[in-house]
Amino acid sequence: MGERYDCTECQESLYGHKYILKEEKPYCIKCYETLFSNTCEVCQKLISCTSKDLSYKDRHWHSDCFLCNKCSRSLVDRPFATKNEALMCIECYSNEYSAKCHACLKNIMPGSKKMEHKGNSWHESCFTCNRCQQPIGTRSFVQKDANNYCLPCYEKQFALQCVHCKKPITTGGVNYHDQPWHKECFVCIGCKQQLAGQRSWGEQIHLFRAAPVAQRLLQLQTVLRVSGWSGFPDVQRRHPVPRLRQGH
Template identity: 65%
Template sequence: APRREGEGLSHPGSEEGAESRYHGERGAEPCAEKWLRTESSWRLGWHFDFGVAEKPRVKMTERFDCHHCNESLFGKKYILREDNPYCVACFETQYANTCEECGKPIGCDCKDLSYKDRHWHEACFHCSQCRSSLVDKPFAAKEDQLLCTDCYSNEYSSKCQECKKTIMPGTRKMEYKGNSWHETCFICHRCQQPIGTKSFIPKDNQNFCVPCYEKQHAMQCVQCKKPITTGGVTYREQPWHKECFVCTACRKQLCGQRFTARDEFAYCLNCFCDLYAKKCAGCTNPISGLGGTKYISFEERQWHNDCFNCKKCSLSLVGRGFLTERDDILCPDCGKDI
């Protein structure tokens, strides 16, 4: 709620003038009165050309003029600012705040309501849509406009995805993928318990707590027989946890890597080559046969294409005639003397 400025600007001797003081005998006219204006330290005073006060603050022979226009202030209402007196007209011209709504100065006899360095007359401080007064009421600001809570809720507040009612400002709400819920409406579809800040799993526009989802919807890993709640892989139409889908030999995870299988068991390429791939007769390394690797096969022996060379001159024999001498292969030129 906005703070009030200008409280206590009442006339001397009135019931509201709680700080009024009198000099001399009871019932005498006030000689110099002041009221404190909280934020700006302004004092509202009256001077009367009477000599009935015991100790008048201003002698009748002294001048008491407006600091701006130099007009006499005797018998007139004035305002003190930084210990300088001003007539009401000069003060309002020089220092009074301008109302945001009507654009007129907020005079000394008006209440000045302020919010974030903006000021309003009390009568001008109202909702920009329904025009109801916002004095002593909660309100919200949107794009420099002041709105009562009802108008703000109708215009800008989110609607609960579950109950379709407005989520009032200041109410705790849950948000997920652009949708909003009251905290009490964000519940598990199966057990109807509030989810709050706990983990949940959405399915078919419904939200489930993790235990209920595992019971109702989750597939079970073919390896460990436990529910698969997030991620997972499918191999030969069977579900696996990522961490359960590993090489049969070295137990490294295969998810995201190339692998092959033998007798329905999955192997990484390194383990498969070490265990089952044929060995090159030239370099003795495995020939995987994967990824388009080309090799030569002759009499139950295999060579990588790059390794199928003449034993003596190292000439490539791929696509050429060759001779054999025991375990060696030779080009026709090197083998003509055999």
């Protein structure tokens, strides 16, 4: 008598019958499906050995049950997205949930790159500088009047130019006699200290800190008194030396 070849579970002979090996152990079809087949997410029936088992995140479907939750089209071999565990084709998902591009007003499809700023969204290819039309991508930009500008274009079109160095003023700055200055360019012509926030005396574009000028005038008055020099009368009459006090 030959060696027996039986189902590992029910012990029925497998001679002349179809069977499936699992971990090198033979099972008849019925036992295998009972023990190992997955249950379809939609119809709750077992997915037989002769059916295609479609799976996504530990969930399983018959191929005939793998449908868009909105339009009921088959999702077999098609891209899809999920919302609250419901399967949806890309078209239905984007119509229902995707943001619209602020530039072209078309849906931004799931999986594509999206640029966001202050509640608005753009396709990556639509997020361009309003002046040079080049994609901004992850570069720094400035938004003005609802338009986006890369920094070089913004500086060329809108930024004030420092009267001293002639370069654009991008942050901060000082306004003196209706002329724009970089903070670091607005310095005392004598001691080179920054004048922003300090008292200063200006003669055309020659700027002096008030404190050093006052000190120099006090020193000059002292020297003149000691030497007995009375100065030039005409000059004193037209341009009297201001009376200055220490500490002011």
